[in-house]
Amino acid sequence: MNSVLIFRTKPTLLVSSFRLTESLCKRLSNRSDVSEEIIRQNNLFDIEFKKQKEAIGRIEKIEVRYEGPSETATLAMNKHISTPYDCARHLGEKIAEQSAVALLNNDTLWHMHKPLPDTCKLQFLHYKVAQPSSVNKIFWRTCSFVLGAVASNSFKDDVKVQLHSFPSPNVRSGSFVYDVQLSLENWQPTQNELKVLSIEMIKFCQKNHAIHCMDVSQELALDLFRNNTHKYQQIPNIAANHNGKVTLFRAGHHIDISRGPMVANTSHFGRITVANVIKLETDIPGGPIYRFQGVALPRSIVMNHFAYSLLEERARQLNPARIPGTLENFDEDNSFVAQVTA
Structure with missing residues (x-):
């Protein structure tokens, strides 16, 4: 099976050694270019951010x-x-x-x-407060957000990628999740490809991106995501349930929608594993939806290799969050996991 990840030139044979996989990843995934769409989105974000600051007026x-x-x-x-x-x-x-x-x-x-x-x-x-459940959920939500950034940028150019959504965080589910539409009919990632995805997520986090947020109008959100069919369809429902506003988060060049909050910086991430990618049975048109699943620890939490391997094994199992379909306005707020953990 030919690799679908990252290869912008003729792929070489992947080997099982993690060290060689890491070296291969560095050689093939060093993308210095940013797409016109990402530039457009970030320009809109920057213009609105400046506009909102200027509208504050007299400082109180x-x-x-x-x-x-x-x-x-x-x-x-x-x-x-x-x-x-x-x-x-x-x-x-x-x-x-x-x-x-x-x-x-x-x-x-x-x-x-x-x-x-x-x-x-x-x-x-x-991360070490006496009752960490809220902090854990916020960390898990940020993991999904960053996983979306990695999924968006880890495939070669002939694979169409559209982010769909991610469910409300639930640490008890065993994995953080992002559902992504790919123009691949029956992709079953190899262990080496999962390692490459994990390395890309680690590299993204090691850039120590501050994670900023901003509330924007429905109109601006629609313009920003006009080339993503799924998010464009989700935005009116999100705005209707949040006083006409949509909350955007940005880390590096990656912008996404979430109710938040998230952690302050990607430097908070420690161990990270993209554990599995599973094709979902769904009626959404445009191509298969794949559930990307992972597990991670905050940098301040230390766990031995055996215990962490148990978390990785659990994260490979299909996450039970609701599978998105055409007959619902699916977003983080109305997912199955959001309902049972509210």
């Missing part, structure tokens, strides 16, 4: 009361400009680097790079 001060495990502090910050990450840097670089997500007023999880809307109480959650 807000009081942010930080409540840490051993200390408290009151910070004077800028309304609709300052982010939890800005607050964390005032308190120390270690807090900024370790914090996965902010908690506002004891009840609202808040993305670290999302501007604060008003005076508030602020806490920072990391």
Whole structure:
């Protein structure tokens, strides 16, 4: 079976050695070019980001009361400009680097790079908090987001790739997921191809991309995703359930839709494995839908090889999240997993 991943020139024979696979990956996947579509999307994102900043007008001060495990502090910050990450840097670089997500007023999880809307109480959650379920879900959601970025850019040019959606995070399912439409009828990835995907995800995360977010109008979201049939169809339903707004996240050049929040930076990722890609039975037109599945650990979590291999084995099993179809507006908010973990 010929490899469908990454090869922009005539492929050489893949070998089983991980070291040789890694070397092969570096030789064949070093893409310096960015597609016109990605450039267009990022230009729209940048223009809107600048527009929203300029619309703030007169700067208003807000009081942010930080409540840490051993200390408290009151910070004077800028309304609709300052982010939890800005607050964390005032308190120390270690807090900024370790914090996965902010908690506002004891009840609202808040993305670290999302501007604060008003005076508030602020806490920072990391991966070793006493009750980590919320942080785990946020990390899992970010894993799906990054997996979408990798799936978008890891195939040679004659394979059409369209991201469909990913379900709400559920660590108990055993894997994070992204459902992707490929112009491949019966692809069954080899272990070497899965290794290449894993390496590409690791390389993406090692670039330490800050993950930014922005709420935009339905009209802008439709323009940004006008060349993705699935997301274009999903956007009106998402906007209708979120006061006419769609939340975008960006890491590097990759832009996607999610309710969020996500972790602050791809540097938070430690061990990563793309464990399986499974063709789904679905009635969506345009080509087969494949479920990309993976498992990962935050960088701060250490696990021995045997225990991690058990996680990898479980992640190879088909994730039970709802399979997308034509008769539903499928997105992260209305997936099966979202319903059972709400």
